Amino acid sequence: xxxxxxxxxxxxxxxxxxxxxxxxxxxxxxxxxxxxxxxxxxxxxxxxxxxxxxxxxxxxxxxxxxxxxxxxxxxxxxxxxxxxxxxxxxxxxxxxxxxxxxxxxxxxxxxxxxxxxxxxxxxxxxxxxxxxxxxxxxxxxxxxxxxxxxxxxxxxxxxxxxxxxxxxxxxxxxxxxxxxxxxxxxxxxxxxxxxxxxxxxxxxxxxxxxxxxxxxxxxxxxxxxxxxxxxxxxxxxxxxxxxxxxxxxxxxxxxxxxxxxxxxxxxxxxxxxxxxxxxxxxxxxxxxxxxxxxxxxxxxxxxxxxxxxxxxxxxxxxxxxxxxxxxxxxxxxxxxxxxxxxxxxxxxxxxxxxxxxxxxxxxxxxxxxxxxxxxxxxxxxxxxxxxxxxxxxxxxxxxxxxxxxxxxxxxxxxxxxxxxxxxxxxxxxxxxxxxx
Ligand SMILES: C[S@@+](CC[C@H](N)C(=O)[O-])C[C@H]1O[C@@H](n2cnc3c(N)ncnc32)[C@H](O)[C@@H]1O
Ligand code: SF4
Numbered sequence: 452x453x454x455x456x457x458x459x460x461x462x463x464x465x466x467x468x469x470x471x472x473x474x475x476x477x478x479x480x481x482x483x484x485x486x487x488x489x490x491x492x493x494x495x496x497x498x499x500x501x502x503x504x505x506x507x508x509x510x511x512x513x514x515x516x517x518x519x520x521x522x523x524x525x526x527x528x529x530x531x532x533x534x535x536x537x538x539x540x541x542x543x544x545x546x547x548x549x550x551x552x553x554x555x556x557x558x559x560x561x562x563x564x565x566x567x568x569x570x571x572x573x574x575x576x577x578x579x580x581x582x583x584x585x586x587x588x589x590x591x592x593x594x595x596x597x598x599x600x601x602x603x604x605x606x607x608x609x610x611x612x613x614x615x616x617x618x619x620x621x622x623x624x625x626x627x628x629x630x631x632x633x634x635x636x637x638x639x640x641x642x643x644x645x646x647x648x649x650x651x652x653x654x655x656x657x658x659x660x661x662x663x664x665x666x667x668x669x670x671x672x673x674x675x676x677x678x679x680x681x682x683x684x685x686x687x688x689x690x691x692x693x694x695x696x697x698x699x700x701x702x703x704x705x706x707x708x709x710x711x712x713x714x715x716x717x718x719x720x721x722x723x724x725x726x727x728x729x730x731x732x733x734x735x736x737x738x739x740x741x742x743x744x745x746x747x748x749x750x751x752x753x754x755x756x757x758x759x760x761x762x763x764x765x766x767x768x769x770x771x772x773x774x775x776x777x778x779x780x781x782x783x784x785x786x787x788x789x790x791x792x793x794x795x796x797x798x799x800x801x802x803x804x805x806x807x808x809x810x811x812x813x814x815x816x817x818x819x820x821x822x823x824x825x826x827x828x829x830x831x832x833x834x835x836x837x838x839x840x841x842x843x844x845x846x847x848x849x850x851x852x853x854x855x856x857x858x859x860x861x862x863x864x865x866x867x868x869x870x871x872x873x874x875x876x877x878x879x880x881x882x883x884x885x886x887x
Contacts (some may be wrong), residue, residue, distance in 0.1 A: 454836055454837050454840045454871070455840065457867055457871055458840060458841075458844060458846070458864060458867065458868075460867060461705075462867075463684075463704070463705055463863065463864065463866055463867060464684050464686065464700070464704060464866050465866050465867050465869075465870045466866055466869060466870040467683075467686065467866055467869070468809055468813050468814070468866075468869025468870060468872075468873075469814060470757065471805065471806045471809045471810070471869075471872075471873070471877075472764065472796055472798075472802070472806075472873075472877045472880070472881075473877075473881060474757060474766055474769040475769065475880070475881045475884040476796055476877045476880035476881050476884075477764065477765070477766060477769065477794055477795050477796050478794070478795075478796065478880070479768075479793060479794055480792070480793060480794065480795055481793075482791045482792070482793055483763075483765075483791065483792045483793075483795075484542075484790055484791055484792075485538070485539065485542045485543065485789075485790055485791075485792065486542050486543075486790075488760060488763055488765070488792060489542075489543055489748075489760060492748055492760045492761065493747065493748070494543060494545045494546050494547060494748075495547050495549075496547070496549050496743070496747040496748075497546060497547060497548050497549065497747060497748050497749065497750055498548070498549070498550045498551065498552070498744065498747065498748070498749040498750070499548040499550070499551040499552075499573070499576075499578045499749075499750055499751075499752075500551070500552050500553075500554060500749060500750070500751040500752070500756055500757070500758075501532060501551075501552075501553050501554070501558075501569070501573065501751070501752050501753050501756065502516065502554060502555060502556065502751065502752070502753035502754065502755045502756035503525075503553065503554070503555040503556045503557065503558040503560065503561065503569075503753065504516050504517045504518060504528075504555060504556045504753065504754055504755050504776065504780055505517060505518060505519075505520075505521060505525060505528075505555065505556050505557065505560045505561070506518070506519050506520075506555065506556050506557040506560055506590065507519065507520060507557065507560055507590065507592055507593055508590075508592075508627065508628050508629075509692065509773070510615075510625065510626055510627040510692070511625055511626015511627065511691060511692030511693040511696075512625050512626060512627070512654065512685060512686070512687070512688075512691060512692070512693050513691060514688040514689075514690065514691050514694075514771045515555070515556060516556070516754070516755030516769065516770070516771075516776060516779075517555055517556035517557070517755075517776070518773060518776050518777055518780065521777075521780075525560075525561060525565060526565075527784040527785070528753075528754075528780065528783065528784045529561075529565060529568055529569055529572075530784075531783055531784050531785070531786055532569070532572065532752050532753055533572050534786070534787065534789065535752045535753070535786075535789045536572060536573075536576040536752055538788075538789040538790055539576075539750060539752075539789075540576060540577075542790060546577060546750070547577065548577055548578045548579070548583065548750075549583055549747075550583055550584055550585065551573070551578050551580065551583065551585035551586075552585060552586045552587075553569070553573075553585070553586070553587040553588065553607075554586075554587075554588050555588055556588075557588060557589060557590045557593055558587050558588055558589065559587070559588075559589040559590065559593040559594050559598050560590075560593050563597050563598060563601060566598060566601050567601060570601070570605045574605070580605040580606050580607055581605065581606030582606075584608050584609070585607050585608055585609070586607070586608065586609040586610070586611055587602060587607050587609070587610050587611070588610075588611045588612075588613075589610055589611065589612050589613075589637075590612070590613050590629075591612060591613070591614070591629065591633045591634040591636070591637035591638070592629070592630075592633045592637070594612065594637040594640065594641070595640075596640055599640055599641065599644045599646065602644075602646055603644065603645050603646060607646065608646070608647050608648055609646070609647070609648040609649065609650065609678070610641060610644075610646050610648075610649045610650075611649070611650045611652065611681075612637060612638065612641060612649065612650070612651055612652065613652045614634055614638070614651045614652055614653055614668070614672060615627055615629070615652065615653060615654045615657075616653065616654065616657060616660070616665075616668050617631060617634070617667060617668040617671045617672070618660075618664055618667065618668060619631055620659060621657040621659065621660055621664065621668075622657075624657045624658040624659055624660075625654060625657050625685070625693070626692040626693055638651065638675050639675075641675075642675045642676070642677075647678075648678040648679070648733075649677050649678055649679075650677055650678060650679035650680065650681060651672050651675065651677045651679075651680055651681070652681045652683060653665075653668055653669065653672060653680065653681065653682050653683065653711075654682075654683045654684075654685050655682060655683070655684060655685065655701075655704055655707040655708060655711065656684055656685030656700075656701035656703075656704045656707065657685060657701070658698060658701065660701070660707065662703075662706060662707055662710045665707045665710070665711060666710060666711065666714060669682075669711045669714050669715065670714070673714075673715070673718050673720075676730065677730075678729065678730050678733055679727055679728065679729045679730070680715060680720065680727075680728045681726050681727055681728075682708065682711055682712075682726055682728070683726055684704045684708065684866070685701060685704070687699075687700060688771070689771065689886055690771040690772050690886060691771070705863075708863075709863075712728075712859075715728045716728075719731050722859060722862060723815040724813065724814050724815035724816075724857075724862060724865065725813075725814075725862045725863070725865035725866065726814075727814075727815055744810060745806075745807055745810045745811060745816075745822075746761075748760045748761070751766065753783070754767050754779050754780045754782075754783035754784075755767060755769065755776075755779070761798075761803065762797060762798045762799075762803065763795060763796070763797055763798065764795055764796050764798065765792045765794060765795030765796075766794060766795065767779055767782075767783060767794060768794055770887050771886070771887070772886075772887050775887045796880075800827065801874060802874060802876075802877070803826075803827075804823075804827055804829075804831070804834070805872050805873065805874055805877075807823060807826065807827075808823075808831065808835065808838075808872050809869055809872050811823075811855075812841075812847065812855075812857060812868060812869075812872075813857075813865050813868060813869045814865075817854060817855075817856055818831075818847070818854070818855040818856070819853060819854055820832070820853045820854075820855065821853040835872070837868070837871055837872065841857075841861060841868070842855075844860070844861075845858055845860060845861075846858060846860055846861030846864060846868075847861055848861075
């Protein structure tokens with residue numbers, strides 16, 4: 452599709468670009484050692500990510516790398532995370548983390564002693580959970596007053612909770628066995644806690660959802676005054692429960708989105724990206740500014756976690772189907788040697804440029820043209836026609852000299868703009884991904 456047609460399309464939901472390249476573009480490689488991968492990288496300003504691939508349920512819409520209620524428990528997995536961290540520490544003693552996230556899956560699926568074990572291990576590894584900005588994910592049923600106490604004790608700044616919908620019939624249509632009373636109880640605990648920031652996720656596009664029913668969920672969510680509210684358009688993905696059932700795309704997602712956006716803007720929330728609305732005038736807590744996701748690296752530990760340097764991204768193998776995920780987790784839980792990497796993708800200069808643009812423009816990013824020129828010695832507007840078209844349409848606006856941001860109009864097109872910046876090579880790799 453030509454750029455002009457692309458930015459006029461009614462099909463706004465082409466893909467959520469939360470990382471580039473997606474793990475579906477990773478492939479098996481010849482062994483590389485951690486030492487080789489990280490030499491010449493700046494180790495001062497790293498992001499730490501730990502992946503907990505467990506949940507109390509498997510939701511029909513979800514393609515994240517996770518399994519529900521593992522019979523064998525999680526002890527071996529958590530011990531393996533410790534071994535992986537020890538390996539990094541041994542090979543790269545100068546590592547220094549400035550930001551962190553505990554994601555999944557559902558990290559609060561862990562029992563209290565397991566959560567303590569995980570967080571103590573992180574602190575010992577040098578992830579200062581009290582000093583730096585960090586976030587943990589949770590689901591309503593797995594959140595308790597005791598687990599909130601643990602999150603407070605370790606000084607974690609933000610907790611992110613999946614609500615999806617406050618309507619029983621909609622969570623059911625989403626294939627999420629969730630009870631509204633449990634949700635209400637969890638959100639009340641969170642709103643009364645000392646955790647400085649919390650966010651609540653909603654999904655729009657469930658079968659049978661109307662503007663009116665979605666607005667009920669949006670208004671109820673606003674009533675708890677979370678720091679952030681995320682609105683996710685429903686994507687139906689291969690091998691998920693809904694995908695396998697052949698449920699069709701909801702055609703009124705744009706209408707639902709625009710109604711909710713306007714309500715949030717009128718209720719004291721600012722839009723920072725297509726999905727994220729942040730309570731106006733809430734400064735970010737503790738040292739959020741030190742880490743720059745475009746320039747700085749990330750170390751992800753656990754099965755399914757991604758890591759990246761400036762030119763190489765890697766992870767364990769990736770899967771969506773239950774059997775495959777389980778086998779990757781089992782292998783991880785028994786692993787002794789973490790020094791060698793076998794799965795990932797190299798980013799040549801073109802891919803680095805594309806990643807810079809995607810991270811700068813989508814998902815709340817800020818595009819600094821001077822930094823682009825400093826890094827690549829070229830002018831992005833001469834290289835990517837899409838950028839000129841975005842500026843012409845006022846989708847991308849200059850908010851300060853050399854600093855561009857998506858406008859509210861542009862954010863509507865975020866899931867079109869992200870995929871439009873993928874290289875042909877990455878599109879081919881994703882298309883040829885062997886679904887499992
Ligand atoms: C890791 S989960 C959140 C934490 C927790 N596991 C839970 O479900 O409550 C990340 C969020 O991504 C969103 N999400 C996941 N898959 C999605 C899909 N296929 N379409 C739309 N949103 C999706 C959901 O809103 C979900 O809350
Ligand atoms: S949406 Fe959350 S709880 Fe449901 S399967 Fe995905 S990660 Fe697990």
